[in-house]
Amino acid sequence: MSVQERKERERAGRERLIVATARELAEQQGWEAVTTRRLAERIEYSQPVLYSHFRGKREIIGAVALDGASEMAAALRAGAIAADGSRARVTALARAYLNFAEHHPAVYDAMFQLDGGLAFAEEDTPEPLKDAFAALLETLGEVAGDGVHPGLFTEVFWAALHGLATLTRAGRLPSGDAERRVELMVDRLAVL
Numbered sequence: 259m260s261v262q263e264r265k266e267r268e269r270a271g272r273e274r275l276i277v278a279t280a281r282e283l284a285e286q287q288g289w290e291a292v293t294t295r296r297l298a299e300r301i302e303y304s305q306p307v308l309y310s311h312f313r314g315k316r317e318i319i320g321a322v323a324l325d326g327a328s329e330m331a332a333a334l335r336a337g338a339i340a341a342d343g344s345r346a347r348v349t350a351l352a353r354a355y356l357n358f359a360e361h362h363p364a365v366y367d368a369m370f371q372l373d374g375g376l377a378f379a380e381e382d383t384p385e386p387l388k389d390a391f392a393a394l395l396e397t398l399g400e401v402a403g404d405g406v407h408p409g410l411f412t413e414v415f416w417a418a419l420h421g422l423a424t425l426t427r428a429g430r431l432p433s434g435d436a437e438r439r440v441e442l443m444v445d446r447l448a449v450l
Contacts, residue, residue, distance in 0.1 A: 273311045275301050277321045284322070284364035289372060292318070320374030326365035327386040330358050331393040338397040345450045351397045352419060352440045359423035366427075370420065391416075403449035411447075418443050 259267075279300050283292050292315060298305045312318050337354030341347045359366045368374055377383050391412070398415050399408035422439055425431045431439070444450075 269311070272301075272303065272307070273321075276308060276311055276318065277325060280318045281322050281325070281365060281368075284368070285362070289319070289364060289367060316373060316375050319368045319372050320376050322365060323368040323372075323374045323376055324384055324386040326362065326369045327384075327390040329362070329365070330355070330369070331386070331390040333358050334390070334393040335396070338393075344401055345444065345448070347397050348401055348444050348448045348450075349440060351394070352444060355394075355419045356423055356426070356436070356440070359427065363427060366423065398448070401448035401450060406449075415443075415447055418447065 276297060279297055280292050283296065283300065294305050294308050294315065297318070298308050301308075312321065333354045334351055337350040338347045341350040376387060378387060394416055395408060395412045398412045402408045402411035422431070422436075422443070426433070426436065
């Protein structure tokens with residue numbers, strides 16, 4: 259291995275450490291607690307080293323969001339693949355999405371609530387975001403219904419999922435009806 263390859267590997271490792279530490283700190287204490295100073299202290303590097311990887315908190319949030327999008331895509335696919343039949347796949351997908359939002363609130367916020375400098379629904383949308391949408395589309399496209407564009411249907415279903423996730427996390431919806439909400443959404447939106 260050349261010196262250059264070793265340096266690139268070390269740099270990538272530091273970058274992963276910064277992102278993992280930011281995520282951990284955000285999950286424990288919220289995004290307000292994530293500062294470049296605190297990150298530098300936790301990873302035991304100077305702030306200039308941190309800034310050599312990311313221009314600031316916004317880029318770190320974006321990196322956490324991209325990691326989260328990859329994880330979410332995998333969780334959505336795993337949920338849908340394990341189910342048998344269209345209704346079961348859509349229901350499993352919805353549960354996987356809501357479970358991800360519930361169990362990874364800081365990552366979910368990085369993906370959808372905070373400004374990580376990422377473009378959505380644009381040509382320059384990063385691949386992990388496109389893949390997360392594709393994971394939704396793979397299952398939802400089959401239940402869009404005749405004459406309904408699968409991408410448009412996926413956007414509407416995703417918006418419903420996001421609304422449920424956001425309102426539930428904010429305590430605006432009673433927790434006891436979560437499963438009934440999923441069933442109602444699947445019954446009313448998906449053409450099965």
